[in-house]
Amino acid sequence: MYQWDFGILWSYRWLFLNGLGVTVGFTVVIVVLGLVFGLFGAFGSLSRFKTVRLTALTFIEAFRCTPILVQLIWFYYALPILAGVEMTPITASALALSLYGGSFYSEIIRGGIISIDRGQSEAGAALGMTPGQSMRRIVLPQAIKRMIPALMNQSIIQFKNTSLVSVLAVPDLVYQSQVAAHDSYRPLETYTAVAVAYAAILIPLTILARRGEKRLAVSE
Amino acid sequence: MSEMSKIEIRALRKRFGSNEVLKNINLDVAKGGVVALIGPSGSGKSTLLRCINLLVAPDGGSVRVGDTRFAFGDGSKLPDVRTLARFRATTGMVFQHFNLFPHMTTLQNVMEGPVTVRRMAKADAEKLARAQLAKVGLAEKADQYPATLSGGQKQRVAIARALAMEPDVMLFDEATSALDPELVGEVLNVIQQLASEGMTMVIVTHEIAFAREVADRLIFMRDGVVVEEGPARQVIDNPQEAATRAFLSHFHRTGALPPANATP
Numbered sequence: 001m002y003q004w005d006f007g008i009l010w011s012y013r014w015l016f017l018n019g020l021g022v023t024v025g026f027t028v029v030i031v032v033l034g035l036v037f038g039l040f041g042a043f044g045s046l047s048r049f050k051t052v053r054l055t056a057l058t059f060i061e062a063f064r065c066t067p068i069l070v071q072l073i074w075f076y077y078a079l080p081i082l083a084g085v086e087m088t089p090i091t092a093s094a095l096a097l098s099l100y101g102g103s104f105y106s107e108i109i110r111g112g113i114i115s116i117d118r119g120q121s122e123a124g125a126a127l128g129m130t131p132g133q134s135m136r137r138i139v140l141p142q143a144i145k146r147m148i149p150a151l152m153n154q155s156i157i158q159f160k161n162t163s164l165v166s167v168l169a170v171p172d173l174v175y176q177s178q179v180a181a182h183d184s185y186r187p188l189e190t191y192t193a194v195a196v197a198y199a200a201i202l203i204p205l206t207i208l209a210r211r212g213e214k215r216l217a218v219s220e
Numbered sequence: 221m222s223e224m225s226k227i228e229i230r231a232l233r234k235r236f237g238s239n240e241v242l243k244n245i246n247l248d249v250a251k252g253g254v255v256a257l258i259g260p261s262g263s264g265k266s267t268l269l270r271c272i273n274l275l276v277a278p279d280g281g282s283v284r285v286g287d288t289r290f291a292f293g294d295g296s297k298l299p300d301v302r303t304l305a306r307f308r309a310t311t312g313m314v315f316q317h318f319n320l321f322p323h324m325t326t327l328q329n330v331m332e333g334p335v336t337v338r339r340m341a342k343a344d345a346e347k348l349a350r351a352q353l354a355k356v357g358l359a360e361k362a363d364q365y366p367a368t369l370s371g372g373q374k375q376r377v378a379i380a381r382a383l384a385m386e387p388d389v390m391l392f393d394e395a396t397s398a399l400d401p402e403l404v405g406e407v408l409n410v411i412q413q414l415a416s417e418g419m420t421m422v423i424v425t426h427e428i429a430f431a432r433e434v435a436d437r438l439i440f441m442r443d444g445v446v447v448e449e450g451p452a453r454q455v456i457d458n459p460q461e462a463a464t465r466a467f468l469s470h471f472h473r474t475g476a477l478p479p480a481n482a483t484p
Contacts, residue, residue: 117319119315119317119319120319120321122275122315122319123313123315123319123320123321123378125275125304125305125308126273126275126308126311126312126313126315126382127308127309127332127333127336127337127381127382127385128305128306128307128308128309128310128333128337128338128385129305129333129336129337130301130302130305131301133305133336133337137332137336138321138332141323142321142322142323145323
């Protein structure tokens with residue numbers, strides 16, 4: 001029987017905390033950037049102009065239908081050669097994860113917008129609103145409510161996806177725990193602790209999300 | 221007549237794909253006039269109504285409301301979104317399914333047009349909105365959300381919302397078709413009151429007895445053409461065309477209006 005000894009991890013606490021900080025900070029960046037890309041993707045795919053629509057759909061499908069691990073490696077190794085720009089591992093992985101998340105956010109936002117009854121924007125138009133006004137005042141406030149649970153869900157996935165940046169040697173929680181595991185010869189304790197750390201952050205968030213969802217359902 | 225008319229439609233055409241829904245429609249509505257549009261479903265009456273405020277863009281012909289005229293087809297460009305929005309602000313529309321904004325209270329629904337479109341100060345808009353709600357008999361529902369209202373109340377709020385833009389013309393698209401029978405009367409009463417105040421109105425309806433009572437002119441459409449047109453009572457009591465007779469035979473044409481609201 002294996003003898004667990006979690007006490008050994010204490011001496012690596014600063015390493016873990018550092019990694020955790022990078023993971024959380026990275027998540028914030030890719031969620032925010034991803035939402036920006038998602039907005040562009042969603043409005044692009046709903047555009048009146050065919051070229052804009054096609055561009056947006058190409059972007060969405062390209063990132064939705066390829067594995068994120070491949071994208072990370074491609075952005076770091078292939079893109080610099082093709083585009084002639086050097087990128088740090090952090091930039092490359094932030095870009096890849098944001099675009100990947102953005103493609104899913106796009107679909108969530110687009111789905112939320114088109115789920116609102118056409119009669120709503122017609123009523124806005126009949127009052128004399130421009131399409132922009134009716135989007136801001138009538139459609140989006142209703143659509144955002146419907147998008148929030150799915151956006152939360154996607155952001156949770158984004159948080160977990162940051163663990164993949166360790167392949168590009170970005171010093172996140174997983175990367176630092178690899179260092180700790182090699183150093184201590186205690187991979188079982190190390191990776192168990194890492195799994196617990198991810199869960200400890202995400203479980204309260206999912207509970208909050210579920211509560212928020214219920215509150216929104218009540219006010220419908 | 222066209223000198224005086226508030227609404228003037230000339231040679232209007234519209235097709236959806238291969239389906240020609242409006243074939244050369246002409247229509248005049250005098251200032252203060254009330255025109256009822258009747259006809260079987262698919263006759264094009266709702267599309268015609270939606271062409272008047274350009275919610276549907278016609279393929280050909282012209283539309284004039286007040287002093288604003290738009291021509292369509294033959295190389296004439298569709299008006300841009302701002303021109304369209306400004307034009308629509310002068311016409312009120314009431315929909316079959318109310319289309320109230322569910323995320324706003326009744327009062328906010330009615331204030332929305334004045335605040336967002338007319339850039340009215342909130343306090344003034346609120347005063348105006350409360351007056352319009354009082355007019356349709358719903359002053360006490362100002363702070364409720366649409367989901368808590370009955371169908372008849374929702375439609376009266378929708379009328380108040382349209383009136384808050386102080387439009388020159390009101391368009392009603394089967395405003396009572398989605399209502400339970402006992403709720404029809406309260407909405408028709410409001411429309412009748414508007415007619416008596418001299419509002420110019422075009423009403424798409426299946427309430428033949430109401431049309432006979434309130435409209436001064438009646439237009440019967442079928443398959444995208446105007447089959448018969450004339451003074452409402454005359455057309456309903458004594459239709460000249462066989463198609464009109466056949467359609468009207470499905471309805472009670474006279475008699476009392478549905479009972480006024482037994483206000484809850």
